[in-house]
Amino acid sequence: MLELLKKEILLANQGLEKYDLVTFTWGNVSGYDPSSGNIVIKPSGVPYEKLNITDMVVVSLDGTIVEGSLKPSSDTPTHIELYKAFPGVRGIVHTHSDWGTAWAQAGKGIPCAGTTQADYFYGEIPCTRRLTKEEIETDYEKCTGDVIIETFKDINPLEVPGVVVHGHAPFAWGQSPASALHNAVVLEKTAKMTFLSHQLAGNEQPEVLDDYVLNKHYERKHGKNAYYGQS
């Protein structure tokens, strides 16, 4: 079942290494199939170069394993919460990529300091609040999803397709697994560029893009009258 989605998830997981977003098995990609209501996700702790299409795990939105002999990623409950709360999201990526994780560790969102970010994210990539002791100790991975959702209560997740989790690392998503991977790469690039530009500004009053530039760049790629690319 879901052979096409499994193939997409396999490719996107392999893409984590291609784009230098992961060390060892520190990342995972999932995809959501709205017709069956199931997700396909990477098995836990399996190296990317050993992954086969038959290793992919199919899980329902209540967390039941529907198909697969391996355990799904330990982050599966986070993915599930996000799919339930964010309509239109069809792919989710989690990594510990170097520069994005640095912002997460600093407990700071990545401000939109340039058009590189504005082309894909409609503003700052936010940082969640810290999880409480109780959230950590009761249902950690589910609560990681919840705190992301809370962060997006006034933000459209399709317009800002990523986040850094306080003290942890980035999550990114999109309308397909490939698009989620794409956004994870953008997040890492812009995390690096904006780290550097903030250092140049001496960490004092770093530059943020004017709203009208943000609007223009986001709209020329994603708006009704988008004119970037061939379609």
Next chain:
Amino acid sequence: MLELLKKEILLANQGLEKYDLVTFTWGNVSGYDPSSGNIVIKPSGVPYEKLNITDMVVVSLDGTIVEGSLKPSSDTPTHIELYKAFPGVRGIVHTHSDWGTAWAQAGKGIPCAGTTQADYFYGEIPCTRRLTKEEIETDYEKCTGDVIIETFKDINPLEVPGVVVHGHAPFAWGQSPASALHNAVVLEKTAKMTFLSHQLAGNEQPEVLDDYVLNKHYERKHGKNAYYGQS
């Protein structure tokens, strides 16, 4: 038509990846043919590894597509303005390379802090002013060209073959597409080196090269009595 120039543009666009200046399709190279008055430019949003010579788009200086079935780069109006204003320029490169973009995001020109930059740029690589709301909303890409031209009103663009656009990213140019690519690489290298040397100086009173060293280095490569290289 313009087969030779198309070949040069194809090679220079592939060079963006070779020199690690681009992620995805975040960069483009064009070339200008003075005899026909046309430019050849990369099509919009096409990955470099899929580019063929027949994908190159020929555009006249009034923006009309003269040949090609694909849409030209969305930055084409910027390229056109620069060719019209900067006599002698035959190639233009635009990238979102990491270190150059950091300076653009910080809204700062790259001071000439060493001979590496002085060998190719006769002084600081300037940063443009911010575009106004009106410029962004009316004719964004053309105005990006205009603000670069304004920045060079007292600078010879053949002596300082590059710029960082405020909140955006670098443009570089040269007397051929290959030379424009070369200058884009130098801009990125010197953006990194001078970021680092400014950090060492604690962002206070960073070093700038003495004028007489700048003159010497620029002249030994580009002056009348240049003595670098084999010719």
Next chain:
Amino acid sequence: MLELLKKEILLANQGLEKYDLVTFTWGNVSGYDPSSGNIVIKPSGVPYEKLNITDMVVVSLDGTIVEGSLKPSSDTPTHIELYKAFPGVRGIVHTHSDWGTAWAQAGKGIPCAGTTQADYFYGEIPCTRRLTKEEIETDYEKCTGDVIIETFKDINPLEVPGVVVHGHAPFAWGQSPASALHNAVVLEKTAKMTFLSHQLAGNEQPEVLDDYVLNKHYERKHGKNAYYGQS
């Protein structure tokens, strides 16, 4: 003798290059065989790409060469002290990896600023005190081991499997040579991430992970009820 362990040590030494932890011959891996009481270690100054299984040197815990025609790593006395003091350790890695060495040179331990470190290290990766003049001049490599052991007088070395030696560089260890290599890679990654997050915080009051997050992450990988991975 010890053919299996020699093979593991050869592979782990080659892994130093694969994971970009070494320049020239600036690193070495050893393994301990509790049944014979001997260790297997890289020969001194031999490039990784020229290493053969027969080059591995077998040394007893009193420092006698038991087998091998080459001189063992000059750091052998440090390895020996650690094996004698840290029960359960079966592999040790020493490198001069860039980011870990930067912390060592700064004389600072790597605080646990995120879950990436918490997944493998139960808290800060400590920095030793400086060695005294007498320690340096009498039995330098042995004293390097002693100062590490002193640093761990209140830390369980199996829970914090690494250290940076003041003014020198990292050591990491584990319950096998492969695990020691793994921990050396984690140390280098987290040294980079936490360098970056501290810079973002302006070196003032950098973030440290809450204890309950540290506990949770360490336990979900290493605790009694660990649920990461397939076993």
Next chain:
Amino acid sequence: MLELLKKEILLANQGLEKYDLVTFTWGNVSGYDPSSGNIVIKPSGVPYEKLNITDMVVVSLDGTIVEGSLKPSSDTPTHIELYKAFPGVRGIVHTHSDWGTAWAQAGKGIPCAGTTQADYFYGEIPCTRRLTKEEIETDYEKCTGDVIIETFKDINPLEVPGVVVHGHAPFAWGQSPASALHNAVVLEKTAKMTFLSHQLAGNEQPEVLDDYVLNKHYERKHGKNAYYGQS
């Protein structure tokens, strides 16, 4: 003539790319043959991948081209001055490597902050003074050599085999071309590590290695009783 030395120089020049010390043709290696009193040096502006053994240029210590159809490196007069002033030096490397050049641009020597540097450099890698206007305008490349020699008036160049030239970039040397290349790699590595450790210290009172550690490390590799490696 000097076929063996030409081969060494060819290999060492190719090594500049292997060790990621150069962009384009921004670096050169020479070697000195004491019996003939000639040097072999890279031709100016020729890409490393196109270099053949027959391209190497033989130059006498008075600057006369003894053999070769190509122009020697424009930095040849610097190399010549160093060979004349530094007895025992048989190879010289010049690069614009990123991190070393950052220190040169900052006008700062690289302090000996750790054993990585101490293993090869007996203390700080110094920075020259700025060249005067007159020096630049009369005999620039020769004066670059002179200012290096002036910097070493109280330093043994065989014990500190490298320097950063103010506002310019590193030079390194050794008792053979291969050893000069080796020292250029060490200089770049330690330039990076010490940049990072200084940032960690907030640029305030950065750590410097104690003299007795410096002595120990330098001596265990280069002293009379050296015990690193197999010989």
